[in-house]
Amino acid sequence: MWAILSVLVENKPGILFKVTHMFRSRNFNIDSISVGITDNPNYSRMTITSYGDEKQITQIVKQLDKMIDTVEVKQLDEHKTVFRELCIFKLKLSNANDSMEVNKLANAYGGKVHDVKKDSIMVELTSTPDQIKAFEELENNLE
Structure with missing residues (x-):
């Protein structure tokens, strides 16, 4: 199943590396990733797409949520999301x-x-x- 994850993180140097390292170290694949600053300059939003079974996606969400610099992780409903x-x-x-x-x-x-x-x-x-x-x-x- 496809997962589209919206991850709000603290806007600090090295956070992109930490997130991608978490994926790599657990043998998960990132199909696409986009990162941008939010209206609050202290935070950035990552939009990550990945593919896996339900157990793998749940594990990805849990691991992202455990990270110190992560503020919020949401799995977006692919039927309610426009993907371009x-x-x-x-x-x-x-x-x-x-x-x-x-x-x-x-x-x-x-x-x-x-x-x-x-x-x-x-x-x-x-x-x-x-x-x-x-x-x-x-x-x-x-x-």
Whole structure:
């Protein structure tokens, strides 16, 4: 099962290392992690996704909660949570037609085109992991 964890921690140097070390030392995998300061500069929020059975996820939550610098750990309900990823693609262009094809593809997936040059183009895509993977597969066919 997927777990999306929201972890409020004290904003101190080394806390990211402590959290990732806890995962590594217990042989848990972090699928994604994002850390940012909150409106209170004394705290940061980590959003961590991990995969495991119910026992493993429960263990992760307990271990995070035990850490001294942890203020709060919440397991978010995946059915009530919008999960998005940001991906920026830099694509090579071999001709002017490629630029038009990439623009069409980016528009179809709700992406934004940035930094168009003679031989490359950048596409920003914010979507679900499945949509990003599908876009990546299609753009690979253009090369």
